[in-house]
Amino acid sequence: MSKVALITGGQQGIGLGIARELAGAGYKLALASRSEDDAPQVQxxxxxxxxxxxxxxxxLQDIDNVALVLDQVEARLGPVTTFVSNAGVPAKVRGDMLELAPDxxxxxxxxxxxxxFFLAQEVARRMLKAPSDSYRSIVFVTSVSASMASIERAEYCISKAGAGMMAELFALRLAPHGIGVFELRPGIIETEMTAGVKDKYTARIEGGLVPAQRWGQPVDIGSVVVPLAEGRFAFANGAxxxxxxxxSLARL
Structure with missing residues (x-):
């Protein structure tokens, strides 16, 4: 059976870093995002x-068409064996959480x-309907913001904290069926999304914010996804x- 990975936001940034590593491990890839097909980053x-x-x-806001996404992947590549839920959006405007607008x-x-959630739900349903001898997995890429609060982007932190519980729930539901579910929490990663704050964070990293004393790179995330997808951490389900x-290490 072919190894097929569906990666949301796989056309750039962390998602592309994950795609590169999975391609190197022999996976067929379906990249999904809201970008137009002819967008430069997609091409x-x-x-x-x-x-x-x-x-x-x-x-991702179009939850009515999640089945169509999976239908297209299956028709062109085969059933999804690894789903990487990576795509996400930042706060529209950073600012005082007391001024946060509902929209x-x-x-x-x-x-x-x-x-x-609803895309992962459809993936999980199909994995359960079509048992496989191959190891299958779902990897949620969330953020250190799932547990580290930033009051100037409250909606983002709340979304990532919720995504952490989402990963835990899927892990509990799917573990009896041998499907691994994991949550990765990236820190400060050098991508298009962080380009606008690069100077600010470079200074803070150099000042000791990140013990490793460097920016994270998309390959740092991708290199972790591969062994999870291949089942080398199968008994660490829910990690x-x-x-x-x-x-995110606690320090005095």
Whole structure:
């Protein structure tokens, strides 16, 4: 049976880093995001990954079409053996949480939590309907913000804390069926999303914020996903893994 990975947000940043590592491990890849098919980052990712990858346009807020996404993947590549729930959005505007507007709250939770849940739900249903001899897994890429509070982006932190519980719930539900579920919590990763705050965080990293004393890279996340997807941590089902260079370690 082919190893097939569906990666949301796989066309750039952390998602592309994960895609590269899974492609190197022999996976066929379905990248999904709300970007247009002809968007430069989509075309660049497909050109780099070659025949190993396809692209499917999907907005996580569109929960009515999750079955269609899986239908397309199955028709073109086969059943999904690894689902990486990676796509997410930041707070629309950083600022005082007491001034947080409902539309920003709803947008962030609509993508990071509601949309992610219902796509994972459909993946899990199909995994259960079609038992396989191959190891199967779901990996939720959340954030250190699941447990580290940032009052200037409350909606993002709330969404990631909820996503952490979502991963735990899926782990409990699917463990009896041999399907591994894991949560990765990246720290400060150098991607398009963090480009606007690079100078600010570079200074803080150099000042000791991150014990590893460097920015994280997408490959740091991808290199952790591969052994999880392949079943090398099968009995660690439900594990929460910080990939943050020590950022979230408690310190005096």
């Amino acid at each position: 660049a990712a497909l050109a780099e990954l070659g025949d190993a990858a396809i692209y499917i346009r999907h907005d 920003s709250f709803d947008f962030v939770l609509g993508v990071n939590l509601r949309g992610a 929460v893994i910080p990939v943050d260079g020590g950022l």
